[in-house]
Every structure is written in structure tokens, then in C-alpha cells.
Amino acid sequence: MQSRKRGRLQRLAGLLEIPQDIVMDLPRITMLGNKQLLIENHKGIIEYTPSMIRIKLNQGELVIGGTDLTLGNLQIEQILVEGTVGELKYDV
Amino acid sequence: MMSKLANYLQGAVRIRVSGMMPEKLINLCVTQHISLWGITKHNDDLLVWMKLGDFFTIREMVRKSRTRITIVRRYGFPFTAKRLKRRKVLLIGPLIFFLALNILSSYVWFVDVMGLKNLPDSRIKEIAFQQGLKPGALKNDINTKQIENEILITLPEVAWIGVNFVGTRAVIEIVEKTVPKQEDKSPANLIAAKDGVITEIIVLAGQTMLKKGDTVKKGDLLIQGIAPEAPEATVKPPEAPVPEQPIRAKGIVKARVWYESYGETELATAVHEPTGRQQLGVVLKIGSNEFVVKKPDLTQFALYEQEAIHKKLPLWRNSGLIVESSIDVYHELDTSWLEITLEQARDAARTKALDQLQRLIPQTAHILSRNVEVIKTTEPNLVRVKVTIEAEEDIVQSVMISQ
Numbered sequence: 001m002q003s004r005k006r007g008r009l010q011r012l013a014g015l016l017e018i019p020q021d022i023v024m025d026l027p028r029i030t031m032l033g034n035k036q037l038l039i040e041n042h043k044g045i046i047e048y049t050p051s052m053i054r055i056k057l058n059q060g061e062l063v064i065g066g067t068d069l070t071l072g073n074l075q076i077e078q079i080l081v082e083g084t085v086g087e088l089k090y091d092v
Numbered sequence: 093m094m095s096k097l098a099n100y101l102q103g104a105v106r107i108r109v110s111g112m113m114p115e116k117l118i119n120l121c122v123t124q125h126i127s128l129w130g131i132t133k134h135n136d137d138l139l140v141w142m143k144l145g146d147f148f149t150i151r152e153m154v155r156k157s158r159t160r161i162t163i164v165r166r167y168g169f170p171f172t173a174k175r176l177k178r179r180k181v182l183l184i185g186p187l188i189f190f191l192a193l194n195i196l197s198s199y200v201w202f203v204d205v206m207g208l209k210n211l212p213d214s215r216i217k218e219i220a221f222q223q224g225l226k227p228g229a230l231k232n233d234i235n236t237k238q239i240e241n242e243i244l245i246t247l248p249e250v251a252w253i254g255v256n257f258v259g260t261r262a263v264i265e266i267v268e269k270t271v272p273k274q275e276d277k278s279p280a281n282l283i284a285a286k287d288g289v290i291t292e293i294i295v296l297a298g299q300t301m302l303k304k305g306d307t308v309k310k311g312d313l314l315i316q317g318i319a320p321e322a323p324e325a326t327v328k329p330p331e332a333p334v335p336e337q338p339i340r341a342k343g344i345v346k347a348r349v350w351y352e353s354y355g356e357t358e359l360a361t362a363v364h365e366p367t368g369r370q371q372l373g374v375v376l377k378i379g380s381n382e383f384v385v386k387k388p389d390l391t392q393f394a395l396y397e398q399e400a401i402h403k404k405l406p407l408w409r410n411s412g413l414i415v416e417s418s419i420d421v422y423h424e425l426d427t428s429w430l431e432i433t434l435e436q437a438r439d440a441a442r443t444k445a446l447d448q449l450q451r452l453i454p455q456t457a458h459i460l461s462r463n464v465e466v467i468k469t470t471e472p473n474l475v476r477v478k479v480t481i482e483a484e485e486d487i488v489q490s491v492m493i494s495q
């Protein structure tokens with residue numbers, strides 16, 4: 001039921017040429033090289049260590065691996081991860 | 093993005109979150125729209141920056157997340173202000189400093205007079221003092237225009253004056269009038285200052301008996317201070333001889349003047365140099381008694397130089413009994429002869445003689461010839477040189493006529 005509704009919304013968004021992140025409530029992830037990582041529309045952090053950060057998303061979670069990771073700016077709609085980002089895994 | 097200035101004004105704290113799940117507190121804060129930044133992990137604790145205002149609202153969340161928080165660092169104006177409030181003197185100090193600076197710089201501390209040539213600087217200062225321009229006067233009370241006018245009126249020698257302040261220094265700048273020199277009008281004769289043969293004679297005032305080619309001795313009368321006879325006076329019958337009116341004689345008398353001088357130089361000169369060997373003689377003086385501590389053995393030294401060192405205790409320690417030690421250092425000397433060639437000796441002698449003459453010949457003199465001759469001497473070690481200079485110069489000298 002949930003997935004059928006989602007599929008329909010996605011098709012509608014494609015038809016009307018509306019950006020999908022607005023319609024689908026998806027996170028927008030922006031990377032600046034491997035120095036900065038900005039995640040908008042998140043659902044909070046699950047775990048934080050300097051070598052690994054897990055962030056809860058609308059669907060599943062985002063696992064960021066790297067070194068000297070810090071949370072530069074933490075707000076309700078966005079997280080800014082600074083440091084050296086080594087890998088990015090999207091767990092659904 | 094957080095602006096740095098806003099953070100400073102509002103104040104921020106870095107807190108350490110410890111407990112089982114420190115992330116839980118972070119998530120709770122985020123849902124409450126509390127902005128956090130600079131989050132790092134230290135061991136198992138999280139270090140988080142947050143605004144000071146937000147810090148007072150998280151108490152409930154801390155309890156809910158079962159964590160404990162401690163403040164690690166404080167940043168911003170609220171903390172600085174609090175610290176300053178506790179240390180009031182720190183605030184009063186700069187205040188007093190600026191106040192003192194302001195008060196002290198509003199007084200005149202020094203009065204300087206610049207640009208004076210003939211006028212004494214005490215006279216200017218005296219007038220300025222009477223007008224209130226003195227060390228210790230308030231700068232605002234001083235009317236510079238009035239002082240300038242006052243000095244201009246009282247001192248006619250002043251052409252221009254400016255009074256201004258440079259910091260706490262009052263500078264009086266003065267430009268003096270250049271007054272033409274008062275000419276001496278008293279009657280005088282011109283006499284010869286030196287022996288010589290006259291080459292040129294120009295009489296501007298007075299009478300002369302001399303002509304070109306005459307030889308004069310030092311002190312001879314050159315131009316007499318008598319008014320020249322008026323031509324019409326000769327026409328008149330000499331009924332009563334008019335007493336001659338003495339005037340100030342003026343004129344130029346150029347003459348050839350000879351100068352001579354001798355210079356001597358030795359071919360070999362003795363030079364004494366210390367050999368490095370030395371002997372010490374130490375004498376200790378207590379009160380009026382003298383004790384010879386060490387006697388120098390001077391028999392080995394053919395030639396020596398003595399250097400005396402006196403050592404005294406400072407007066408405050410030496411008040412009762414005078415204790416003094418004198419150390420004599422005897423340096424042995426070695427004699428060596430420095431020899432120079434005949435030419436070098438002659439040149440040195442000539443320079444000596446010329447130096448002597450240079451002092452005698454005035455700057456304005458025109459040198460006609462210079463003659464150097466070596467004189468034979470009986471001593472073999474000596475070179476003697478005679479220098480003769482012939483110069484043409486003005487030899488007049490004013491002498492007052494005594495009445």
C-alpha cells in the first residue's frame with residue numbers, strides 16, 4: 001500500500017517536473033570534495049564517533065566513514081559533517 | 093551559519109556530555125530547534141558548543157536522556173562582563189589612566205623658544221610668563237594671539253612671531269629683523285699690520301704719503317685720517333689755518349708679504365712597546381700604616397712603564413677605618429728604532445712647516461710663490477727644511493686717533 005502510493009507520487013512528480021526531494025521527502029546530500037558533507041532533511045543521528053557517523057533518514061540510514069569527523073553544525077533540518085570523508089553507505 | 097559576533101554577544105558554552113547514549117541528548121536538542129556546532133568525541137564523551145541561552149533550557153532533556161553535562165569552556169561577552177564585575181579595579185585602572193592622560197595633557201609643561209639669533213631667550217620667556225604662558229598653565233586659558241601681539245609690541249627687533257602647542261609643549265617661534273650693523277664712525281688711521289712692499293694702494297677716505305713700491309714696516313702709518321684738502325680752500329687766501337678735521341680713514345693697501353718657517357724631522361725615532369712581561373707591587377694601607385704585601389723586582393727590566401691601581405672600599409663601609417690597597421703594575425718596555433728615508437723625512441718636515449704658515453696667512457691672501465729648501469745640519473739624524481712663502485694681501489689695520 002505504502003509503496004504503491006509512493007510509486008504513484010514519483011510518477012506524478014516526474015510528469016510535473018517538480019524536484020523529487022520535495023515530493024518524496026527524501027534527504028538531499030551535498031558533498032564538497034571529501035571535506036564537507038551536508039545532509040538536509042534528516043531524522044537525527046544514531047551514532048557518532050570520529051571515524052564513523054550514522055544518521056537516521058526517512059528510509060533507512062546513512063553511514064559515513066572517515067577520519068577526524070566532527071559535526072560542524074547541527075540543526076533540525078540539516079547536519080554538516082566536517083573532516084575527511086572516506087566512504088558513504090546508504091542502508092535501506 | 094552562525095555569525096561569530098552574535099555568538100560572542102550572546103555567549104556560548106562548550107559542554108561535555110557523558111553517559112550511555114550522549115547522541116540521544118543531541119537528537120533531543122535538535123528536535124527542540126537548539127543549534128549545536130563543533131561536535132567532537134573525546135573518549136566516550138561528546139563535546140558540544142551551544143548558545144548560552146539554550147544551555148538553560150536543556151535541563152529537562154538531560155534528565156530524559158540520562159546523561160550528565162559539565163561545562164568545559166565559556167566564551168563570549170556575558171562571561172567577560174561577569175569577570176570584570178568581580179574585578180572592578182581592572183575597569184577603574186584604564187579609566188583613571190585615560191582621565192589622567194587627558195588632564196595632564198591639558199597643561200603646558202614646557203615652553204620653548206625657537207629661531208632666536210641675537211635676542212636672549214630669557215626676555216621672550218619673561219614676557220610670555222607675564223602673559224600667563226608658563227609651565228603649569230592650562231592650555232585653554234592661554235590666548236596665543238594676545239601673547240604674539242604683546243611680544244611684537246614690546247620687542248621691536250621681532251619681525252614675526254608664532255605661538256603654538258605641540259602636545260604639552262608650547263613653542264614660541266620667532267623671526268628676528270636683520271638690523272644693519274652700526275658703522276664705527278670715530279676717526280681712525282690705517283697702519284700696516286705686517287712688513288711688506290706695497291703693490292697697490294686705494295684711498296677711500298684720508299690722505300697717504302705712500303706710493304706703489306714703497307717698503308713699509310709693521311706699525312707704519314699707511315693712510316692718515318685727515319679730510320683731503322678741498323680744492324676751493326687753496327684758492328682762498330690762507331688767513332686762518334683751519335684745524336684739520338680728523339676722519340675715519342678708509343682704503344685698501346695691498347702689499348707683498350714674506351713668510352718663513354722651519355720644520356724638523358728625525359730620521360730615526362725610538363718606539364717603546366710593552367714586551368708583555370710585568371711585575372706587581374702591592375701595598376696595603378690600613379689607617380696610617382702601610383704594609384708592603386709584595387715588592388716588585390725591577391732589576392731585570394731595563395725600561396718600564398708604571399701603572400697604578402688604587403682600590404678603596406666604598407665610603408659607607410670605610411667610614412671608621414680607611415682601608416686602601418694600591419697595586420703598581422710595571423710593564424717592561426722594549427725599544428725599537430723606526431727609520432724613514434730622507435725623502436719621507438723631508439716631506440714630513442715640509443708639511444710641519446707649511447702647517448705652521450697656514451695659521452699665519454689669512455684666507456684672503458693671494459699666494460705668489462712658495463719656496464722649499466733643505467738646510468744642512470750638523471746632526472746626522474735630523475732633516476731641517478725652510479719654507480718661504482710670498483703672498484699679496486691687504487695689510488691695513490685701523491687704529492683710533494686719540495684726541
